[in-house]
Amino acid sequence: MFDVDWMGLLTREVLRERAAALIAEACAWAVGMSDQPHHLRSGGRIVTTGLTVGERAAHGLPLSGDEDGRLDLGDARPGSFQDALNSVDGRGVVQADRFDTDVLHPFVHETCLAAAERARRTRPAAWAELADDVGESEADLDDVVRAGSWEAPLRIDAEHLVLAALGDVPLIEVEAEGLPLSLVRAAESVVRAAAEPAEPGPVEDDLAGSLFLAHAAVRTLGAPLPLGPDAAERLVEELLAHGLEADEVVGVLPHLPVEPATADEVVAIVRAAGIG
Secondary structure (H helix, E strand, O other): OOOOHHHHHHHHHHHHHOHHHHHHHHHHHHOOHHHOEEEEEEOOEEEEEEEEHHHHHHOOOOOOOOOOOOHHHOOOOOOEHHHHHOOEOOOOOEHHHHHHHHHHHHHHHHHHHHHHHHHHHHOHHHHHHHHHHOOOOOOOHHHHHHHHOOHHHHHHHHHHHHHHHHOOOEHHHHHHHHHHHHHHHHHHHHHHHHHOOOOOOOOOHHHHHHHHHHHHHHHHHOOOOOEOHHHHHHHHHHHHHOOOOHHHHHHHHHHOOEOHHHHHHHHHHHHHOOOO
């Protein structure tokens, strides 16, 4: 059993220092949730309630149901961010699970790497000894972090920080707080896509907001990426449900994780429906 407590304490210290950034990322992730169709599991089946998530929250109705969700989130105030986390999307995926994958896990990993870099810089001898204890090279921060197993307990601390700050806050307020950063993240996504030789060129600035909504629609599907042709019809439905116009759907397609055949099918669906 390795004595790595000092490193565990350091990861928690760095997490506290980055708490504001974590809350900001959580708010940015929530943007667009209110515009999505609301779903519940009833009798083992996913059904729509006929309202958007935001409309249901505005009526004071719970967003999560009795047949889904996580026990630790079950006491949520109706319409709150915690309530939204405990709800399900159109495929029955609990939103909290998506949040873990999209935000919590990568943020915690980055935090552990930041702590490792600080440890190597400020405590070189202790860091070298620790790396040797876990059987990894002291120069490879990622391998040492993985071997040290600090991420799992830190995820619990990170989740507690998010829920303490945002759990009871109305979803619409969380979205409003996260809108500026969400647009920054959308723009960063465009820049990354433009920097990859195999990807299409940069998107026009006025499509940045549409691209953000389009990526939210893709996440809502919860399907393996890149999306295959069998997902084309559902993708069109989600893109329109997220507020995109037909011309915007066609415009963002080259920048979405879809197969070429899927893009062709989406265009055909739009044209056949007479909305393009």
